[in-house]
Each structure stands twice: as C-alpha cells, then as structure tokens.
Amino acid sequence: MRFGCGLSPVIAPIASVEAMLAGIAAPDAMAQRFPIEPFSTFRERMVASDELRTTLRANRGKPEAKEAQKERNLLKKQARIDMTHWLGMSMLRRTYTETGFFERLVYFWGDHFTATGKAGVVKRATSPYIEDGIRPFVGGRFADLLISAVTHPVMLQFLDQDRSMGPGSERAQKRGKTAGLNENLAREVMELHTLGVDGPYTQDDVRQLAELFTGLSFQPKQGAKFRKDYVEPGAETVLGVTYDDAYSIKPVHAVLEDLSVHPATARHLSWKLAVHFVSDTPDPALIDHVTARYIETEGDLMQVYAALLEHPAAWSQEGANIKPPVEFVGSAMRALAVDPAVVTEMPEKRVRNVLLTPMAVMGQTWQKFSGPDGWPEEDDAWLTPQGLSGRVRWAMAGPEMLRPDLPDPRAFVDTALGSFAPEDVKFAAGAAESKSEAIGLVLMSPAFQRR
Amino acid sequence: MTDLTRRFFLTRSAVLGCSLAASPLLTPVTFAAAPWDTRLIVIILRGAMDGLDAVQPYGDASYAGLRSSLAGGPQNGAMDLDGFFALHPAMAALAPMWKAGELGFAHAVSTPYRDKRSHFDGQDVLEAGTDTLQGGVRDGWLNRMLQEVPGVEADTAYAIGMSEMPILKGKAPVANWTPEATLSLSPQAERLLGMISESDPAMHAALAEAALLSAADAPTMSGNMARDMQEIRKGGQHLKIAEFAAKRLREDARVASFSLNGWDTHRFQERGLKAALGELSDTLVHLKQELTGPVWGKTAVVAMTEFGRTARENGTGGTDHGTGGLMVMAGGAIKGGKVYGDWPGLRESDLYEGRDLMPTRDVRAHAAWIMQAMTGLDKATLERVIFPGLDMGSNPGIVL
Numbered sequence: 001m002r003f004g005c006g007l008s009p010v011i012a013p014i015a016s017v018e019a020m021l022a023g024i025a026a027p028d029a030m031a032q033r034f035p036i037e038p039f040s041t042f043r044e045r046m047v048a049s050d051e052l053r054t055t056l057r058a059n060r061g062k063p064e065a066k067e068a069q070k071e072r073n074l075l076k077k078q079a080r081i082d083m084t085h086w087l088g089m090s091m092l093r094r095t096y097t098e099t100g101f102f103e104r105l106v107y108f109w110g111d112h113f114t115a116t117g118k119a120g121v122v123k124r125a126t127s128p129y130i131e132d133g134i135r136p137f138v139g140g141r142f143a144d145l146l147i148s149a150v151t152h153p154v155m156l157q158f159l160d161q162d163r164s165m166g167p168g169s170e171r172a173q174k175r176g177k178t179a180g181l182n183e184n185l186a187r188e189v190m191e192l193h194t195l196g197v198d199g200p201y202t203q204d205d206v207r208q209l210a211e212l213f214t215g216l217s218f219q220p221k222q223g224a225k226f227r228k229d230y231v232e233p234g235a236e237t238v239l240g241v242t243y244d245d246a247y248s249i250k251p252v253h254a255v256l257e258d259l260s261v262h263p264a265t266a267r268h269l270s271w272k273l274a275v276h277f278v279s280d281t282p283d284p285a286l287i288d289h290v291t292a293r294y295i296e297t298e299g300d301l302m303q304v305y306a307a308l309l310e311h312p313a314a315w316s317q318e319g320a321n322i323k324p325p326v327e328f329v330g331s332a333m334r335a336l337a338v339d340p341a342v343v344t345e346m347p348e349k350r351v352r353n354v355l356l357t358p359m360a361v362m363g364q365t366w367q368k369f370s371g372p373d374g375w376p377e378e379d380d381a382w383l384t385p386q387g388l389s390g391r392v393r394w395a396m397a398g399p400e401m402l403r404p405d406l407p408d409p410r411a412f413v414d415t416a417l418g419s420f421a422p423e424d425v426k427f428a429a430g431a432a433e434s435k436s437e438a439i440g441l442v443l444m445s446p447a448f449q450r451r
Numbered sequence: 452m453t454d455l456t457r458r459f460f461l462t463r464s465a466v467l468g469c470s471l472a473a474s475p476l477l478t479p480v481t482f483a484a485a486p487w488d489t490r491l492i493v494i495i496l497r498g499a500m501d502g503l504d505a506v507q508p509y510g511d512a513s514y515a516g517l518r519s520s521l522a523g524g525p526q527n528g529a530m531d532l533d534g535f536f537a538l539h540p541a542m543a544a545l546a547p548m549w550k551a552g553e554l555g556f557a558h559a560v561s562t563p564y565r566d567k568r569s570h571f572d573g574q575d576v577l578e579a580g581t582d583t584l585q586g587g588v589r590d591g592w593l594n595r596m597l598q599e600v601p602g603v604e605a606d607t608a609y610a611i612g613m614s615e616m617p618i619l620k621g622k623a624p625v626a627n628w629t630p631e632a633t634l635s636l637s638p639q640a641e642r643l644l645g646m647i648s649e650s651d652p653a654m655h656a657a658l659a660e661a662a663l664l665s666a667a668d669a670p671t672m673s674g675n676m677a678r679d680m681q682e683i684r685k686g687g688q689h690l691k692i693a694e695f696a697a698k699r700l701r702e703d704a705r706v707a708s709f710s711l712n713g714w715d716t717h718r719f720q721e722r723g724l725k726a727a728l729g730e731l732s733d734t735l736v737h738l739k740q741e742l743t744g745p746v747w748g749k750t751a752v753v754a755m756t757e758f759g760r761t762a763r764e765n766g767t768g769g770t771d772h773g774t775g776g777l778m779v780m781a782g783g784a785i786k787g788g789k790v791y792g793d794w795p796g797l798r799e800s801d802l803y804e805g806r807d808l809m810p811t812r813d814v815r816a817h818a819a820w821i822m823q824a825m826t827g828l829d830k831a832t833l834e835r836v837i838f839p840g841l842d843m844g845s846n847p848g849i850v851l
Contacts, residue, residue, distance in 0.1 A: 159717075160717040160718045160767055160769070163718065163766070163767045164765075164766055164767060165766055167766070172766065179766045180765055180766025180767075181765060181766050182717055182718065182765050182766055182767045182769070182771065183765075183771045183772070184717045184771065187568070187569075187772070191567070191569050197567060197569050197571070197572055202566070203566055203567070203568070203804070206568075322654075349681075350677075352680065352684065353676065353677040353680040353681065354676075354677070357680035357681075357683055357684055358676070358680060360613070360683070361613065361631055361632065361680075361683065363613050363614060370497065370498075370614065370712055371497075371498070371570055371571070371715070373570075373571055376615070379653070380615065380620075381614070381615050383653050383654055383657045384615065384627050384657055385626075385627050385628060385632070385657050385658070385660040385661035385664060386612075386613060386627060386628055386629040386631070386632035386661070387613070387657075388654065388657045388658050388661055389632040389633060389634040389658075389661040389665065390631075390632060392634055392636065392644070392658070392661075393633070393634070393635075393676060393679075394676070396636070396640070397676035398676065401676070401677070422647075422650070424646055424647050424649075424650070425647050427646075428643040428644075428646060428647050431639075431643060432639065432640060432643060433637055433639050433640070437636075437637065437639075437640045437643075440640070441640065441643055441644060441647060444644060444647070444648070445647045445648075446647070446648060446650055446651035446654055449651075449654065450651070
C-alpha cells in the first residue's frame with residue numbers, strides 16, 4: 001500500500017512490481033473514464049476572456065462593455081466550478097484506478113513541478129496543466145518531463161517567465177527602463193526542479209539561466225510561443241557550459257537536457273522519491289542505488305522507479321510516512337468505493353463542503369500552494385493538533401456524505417486495512433456508538449493514516 | 452477530563468517535570484499564570500517582503516532611479532515618517548500607532564543567510580536563528596527562548612495557523628492551534644480514538660493536544676460539517692488568527708507566533724504588495740484592539756521576513772529575491788515612532804553585490820535585545836543558546 005492508492009473492496013491489489021511498472025505504460029484508463037480538460041482545450045477559455053477584455057476596453061461606458069464584463073465574470077465562475085469538478089475527477093481516479101502507482105507518480109511530479117495561474121481564468125488551470133503537461137510524461141525520460149513542465153504556459157506564468165525579457169533585447173530597448181529580466185523561474189528550476197538547493201550553482205548561474213530563458217512565452221491563441229524580441233543577445237554560460245546564441249528555443253532545451261542528467265539532479269530526485277514514497281529519513285543505500293541507476297540511464301524514469309521498487313529498503317520502515325490530506329481522503333474514498341455518480345453530480349458548493357474545505361483544514365488546500373516548492377513531505381507538517389482535528393472531523397462526517405449507505409464497520413476494517421488490521425482497531429470498530437463513528441475510527445487509525 | 456486530555460496532560464506533565472496534583476491542566480479551562488507578564492508576538496512574513504517599498508527611503512538620492520513603476524515617497528501617496536522614510540499607503544491605517552510611538556521599524560537588516568536567495572532555506576535560517584543550516588540545529592529560536600525561562604506551561608506559547616511554525620518547534624511545550632480547528636467527539640469515540648492511536652506516539656500526542664485545546668476554547672463550530680466548512684470559507688483568516696492570539700494572550704499565554712503569506716512580488720508588485728501590507732496592517736490594528744486593558748502596553752509584536760528584495764525593480768513591475776530587508780515592530784512596549792538602523796545608501800557601490808540593499812545589522816540582534824528586555828534573559832544566553840554565534844552589539848533601545 002506504500003506505492004498505491006490504498007485498498008478497495010472492488011479492485012484487487014496489484015500483484016507484482018512488474019505489474020506496477022507496466023501500469024505506468026498502460027493506456028490511461030482513468031483519464032478516459034474520469035476526464036479532466038487538458039490545457040490545450042482550457043486555453044480557449046483564456047482566448048474568450050481576452051476577447052471580452054478587448055471588447056470591454058473598446059466600449060468603455062457603453063452597454064456593450066457591461067455585457068462583456070458580465071460574460072467575463074461568467075467565464076471565471078465556470079472555470080471555478082470546473083476546478084472543483086476536476087478535484088472530484090482526481091479523487092475518483094484514486095478511487096477506481098488499477099494502476100495506483102501511476103496515480104501516485106502523477107501527484108508526485110505534479111507537486112514537484114507545482115504551478116498555478118495567477119489571475120483570471122488561468123488561476124483554475126492546475127489540473128489541465130497536469131493533465132497534458134505532466135501526466136503523459138511520468139514514464140519517460142526526466143528530460144522530457146522537465147522540458148514539458150518548465151516550458152508549459154502555466155509554469156511560465158506562475159514563475160513570471162512569460163514577461164521576462166533580456167535587458168538588451170529588442171523589446172526591452174523599445175520599452176525602456178521598465179522592461180527587463182525576471183529570475184524567478186531560472187532560480188526555481190535549479191533549486192527545486194533539478195539540482196536542489198545544495199547543488200553546485202551560484203547567483204551568476206541563476207542570472208545566466210534567466211537570460212537564457214528569455215523568449216519563453218505563450219499566447220492563449222496558440223499556446224507556447226517563443227518571442228525572439230525578448231531574447232537577450234549573446235551566449236550564456238550556465239554551470240560552465242556555454243550555450244548558443246540562437247534566437248530559438250534550442251538553447252533552452254539544451255540547458256534543460258544538461259541539467260536533467262547532472263549528478264546533483266540525479267541525487268536530488270532520487271532522494272525526493274525515497275522521501276515521498278518511503279520515509280522522511282530513507283536509507284542512504286536506497287538513495288545511492290536509485291541515484292546510480294538514474295545516472296546510468298540518464299534519467300530514464302521507468303528505470304529509476306524500477307531501481308526504487310527493487311531495493312529492499314524501499315519496503316522496510318513500515319508505516320514510516322503519514323499520508324498527506326489529499327491521499328488520506330483519496331484512499332478513504334477508495335476503501336468506501338464511493339459511487340462515481342455521487343461525486344460527478346455534486347454541485348460546486350457540496351464539493352467544497354465535503355472535499356475541498358475539509359482538506360484545507362487538514363492543512364492542504366487543493367491546488368493553492370504557498371510557494372513553488374509544493375506540499376511538505378515531512379510528517380511533522382501534517383501531524384499537528386489542528387491538522388489532525390481536521391482529519392477526525394472529516395473521518396466522522398465525510399464518509400456518510402459521500403456514501404449514505406455506510407458499510408458494516410467490522411467488515412470495513414478488513415476492506416480498509418486488509419492483513420494490516422490491528423486488533424485494537426477491530427475492537428474499536430465494534431465498540432463505537434454509531435456506524436459513522438466506527439468508520440471514522442478505522443480511518444483515523446495509524447494503520448490507515450500511515451503507509 | 453476525557454481520556455485523551457488526561458493522557459496529554461500526563462505526557463506534558465512528564466515533560467515539564469511537575470506533579471499531577473500541581474498541574475493547572477486538571478481543570479482545562481484555567482491555566483497557570485506565566486512567570487512573567489510581557490507578551491511577545493512574532494509574525495513570519497513568508498515570501499520575502501520588499502522592505503524598500505514598505506518603508507520607502509525617498510530621501511535617498513538614488514532611490515527614485517531604482518524604482519520607476521514602483522515609485523514611492525510622499526509625492527506618491529506614502530505617509531512621511533521622518534523626512535527620509537515614508538510608509539507605503541497600504542499601511543495608512545497604522546498612522547495613529549506611529550504617532551503614538553507604538554510602531555517602529557528596523558531597516559537594512561537580514562539574517563546571516565546569503566547568496567542563494569532561496570525562500571525555503573532563508574526561512575529555515577530565520578526560524579532556526581542560526582548562522583547557517585549546517586550546524587544541525589533542529590529547533591526554532593523562539594522555542595529555545597522558552598527553554599531558558601522557568602515555569603513554561605503547555606499554554607504559555609501558541610503556534611497559530613494551519614501550517615507549521617518551525618520557529619516554535621523544539622523541546623519546550625508549545626500549543627499548536629488554529630481558530631478553525633475543533634475536535635468534538637462523543638466521549639466513547641474519544642476514548643476509542645485514544646486507544647487506537649496509542650501505538651503511534653506522535654499522532655497520539657497531537658490528537659491529545661487537539662482534544663485539550665478544543666476543550667479549553669469555546670466551541671466556534673456547529674458540529675455540522677457542511678455548515679462549518681461554509682463558515683470557514685468566509686475568509687479573513689488573518690483577523691481570526693489575531694483575535695485568537697489576543698484572546699490567549701489576554702489570559703495566560705505570553706508568546707504567540709503565526710505567519711502571513713503573499714510577499715513574493717516578482718511582478719505587479721503594486722497590486723500584490725498592497726494586499727499583503729494591508730493584511731499586515733489590519734492584523735496589527737486588530738491585535739491592538741483586542742489586547743485590551745493594560746495588555747497592549749506590555750506587548751511587543753515583531754514581524755520578520757527571510758530576506759529583502761532587489762533594490763532595482765525588475766522587468767515585470769516587481770522585484771526579485773534580495774538580501775537586506777525590513778523588520779516591523781509594534782506594541783505598547785515598543786519605543787516606536789522611529790526607523791532604527793544604519794542606512795547603507797542605495798548607490799550602485801553601496802548595494803550588496805551591486806543589486807540588493809546592504810544589510811548593516813543582523814536582524815537577530817534586534818530580536819535578541821527585545822527578548823532581553825521582555826524576559827530578562829542575559830546577553831550570554833541570547834548570544835550562545837538562543838542565537839548561537841550572534842554578536843548582539845550595542846543596545847538599540849527598542850523596548851521602553
């Protein structure tokens with residue numbers, strides 16, 4: 001259960017490591033069954049919103065402007081509603097997947113490359129970004145995943161790259177003083193996405209990479225767009241390698257390829273995978289083993305996952321990690337085999353009452369991040385009195401709202417915990433005063449909260 | 452007392468080394484009075500506040516050239532403070548506090564953290580209170596302060612909010628809570644929860660603390676999950692936190708810490724900083740309002756951030772990660788109406804690495820002098836234990 005989405009009464013647990021890995025390459029059944037709009041479609045909303053803004057500006061003070069404003073607000077509202085619908089879809093994927101490791105990896109990489117839009121409809125684009133920017137790439141080369149995420153419109157906006165221009169660029173020369181460079185994406189690519197904060201880079205490397213990244217931009221109408229007029233002239237040198245002075249995306253791809261296979265990246269990512277899946281303090285031998293495979297295969301992620309799963313240390317330290325709220329709620333829904341129709345037909349407010357706000361109280365507000373480093377991996381961050389009281393409250397009341405015909409709690413112990421069910425939990429399930437409390441107690445047991 | 456709270460009490464008593472009978476927690480609604488009477492509130496501003504925009508050095512000849520779309524000073528609506536600095540208009544509500552001498556600033560301060568300008572490492576250094584992250588220090592400096600003063604009880608210090616406060620992590624007992632939380636269970640469910648979580652000490656302790664804090668607070672939630680969740684969504688989190696902190700500090704709590712976010716203004720800073728400064732300002736006003744009677748007069752509020760931002764505005768109407776920054780101080784115990792610090796200047800050659808405000812004083816020195824005045828801790832303890840390796844330097848005289 002350490003590498004999956006939890007036990008289910010209707011889906012058999014995955015049988016082998018080979019099957020777990022095969023599940024990553026298999027056709028994406030969950031995306032078919034519980035669809036989430038990809039960003040390529042989502043951006044039509046941005047186009048529509050931009051067009052309405054143009055109408056609005058051209059008709060200030062006239063009724064047309066008022067009408068356009070109204071329509072624009074409706075677009076925003078619809079995106080907000082759809083965001084909660086996609087939360088439901090994500091949870092249903094966890095509930096019904098037969099390839100749990102794959103869903104976990106999508107969550108892991110989506111968090112590693114945390115991104116969200118900043119204003120207007122694109123604020124709701126995180127699920128669409130993950131759908132086409134992350135999900136299709138989790139079983140390939142890390143280089144491809146990195147390039148996809150870092151050059152994705154949502155990331156470009158999130159880390160302010162889309163308006164960063166070289167001080168010597170054509171555009172900045174025209175605009176004058178107020179135009180220039182923004183280092184945000186360049187810094188986070190090295191600190192968070194690749195080398196890690198202890199990696200061998202300096203402020204100069206950040207600056208050079210920021211200059212190299214100039215030109216990365218997007219247009220809602222066409223998606224990614226390389227703006228030559230933003231490019232800082234001259235070659236840039238990052239970590240001692242000098243990249244071409246080409247006015248194209250080529251040097252951007254080249255530097256990301258190089259960063260993706262850097263030994264510091266290999267170690268940083270191997271460490272992070274081990275922390276996420278195994279324990280806050282993973283066995284150094286496990287990290288070494290995964291790092292070696294990463295370096296050997298130049299970041300072939302399937303090989304990296306295989307190295308993780310084949311190492312005995314990946315299976316020791318039982319229950320060392322606490323599930324973050326999203327995974328706790330997801331695995332509870334899986335154990336309850338929540339009827340998909342209940343979720344897909346929920347109005348926005350109910351999704352918020354049953355899923356989104358309760359998870360926020362547990363400490364994890366869906367797709368609202370405090371920074372580009374995503375959610376904490378450390379157990380301490382989740383094992384707080386306030387966070388746990390949020391879990392208790394949901395465990396006692398949430399299941400009934402998702403499944404009014406709660407299962408028999410004594411049977412539910414086996415469904416949810418299988419062979420891991422401790423005696424005291426079995427006892428508590430039988431001794432509670434009501435069904436909802438009994439189910440809540442099973443969900444609150446350390447055996448369920450941990451993996 | 453329920454099973455969970457009794458256990459919590461036992462665990463905490465063991466930690467504190469006091470006997471069962473002497474513990475104030477036997478009746479959870481009345482806690483023991485703390486051994487000292489001053490109140491210290493530390494606010495962590497996560498994301499790196501642009502100190503140069505919050506308190507604008509408009510009297511510096513180089514300032515205007517560095518900020519074009521972010522131009523400040525009284526001619527742009529900021530409130531003149533002392534003829535050299537001006538306060539960002541988003542903090543206009545603090546004018547009375549400034550005039551009353553209850554609001555002050557320390558400019559050009561920083562932690563010893565340099566060069567990589569990572570938010571996360573920067574915050575870790577700020578909260579650990581150390582020179583670097585290499586020393587293996589795992590607790591926060593505010594917790595180490597609690598370890599040094601006698602008579603600290605489970606409710607002397609509060610870490611408030613839905614996310615962690617590493618500044619208060621450590622051996623000394625600290626209550627972790629947020630006004631949105633509540634733990635209301637039937638006695639039977641609470642007993643069973645206590646039993647099944649016993650095998651997991653970390654989880655058990657946190658649940659027990661939740662039970663205790665929940666019992667000690669008037670219930671703010673209805674018990675109906677859907678209704679409670681709607682209530683929580685109404686927003687104004689920072690004001691709820693200020694209110695909760697004040698409520699505790701009016702009673703027996705002496706230390707509280709929480710975060711305010713939203714300072715990472717890489718673009719459209721005009722909009723983003725306005726919102727963040729507005730929240731900070733409202734929080735301070737609210738604290739003053741709620742810390743009624745003589746309490747405000749004994750209170751020092753300190754707001755610190757991981758580092759400042761670039762002196763020069765960037766190409767997207769914002770600022771990037773920098774070094775020297777600003778510390779905000781408020782409260783009746785503060786000798787305000789003054790911007791403390793040695794101003795380093797803003798000429799190209801004055802800047803750190805030609806880009807950031809040069810820090811002229813360790814932000815920890817100010818915090819240490821404030822703590823010294825508030826708790827009577829000696830200089831040696833502050834320089835060796837609480838902020839290992841710090842040279843406090845001369846006393847700036849921030850506390851009345």
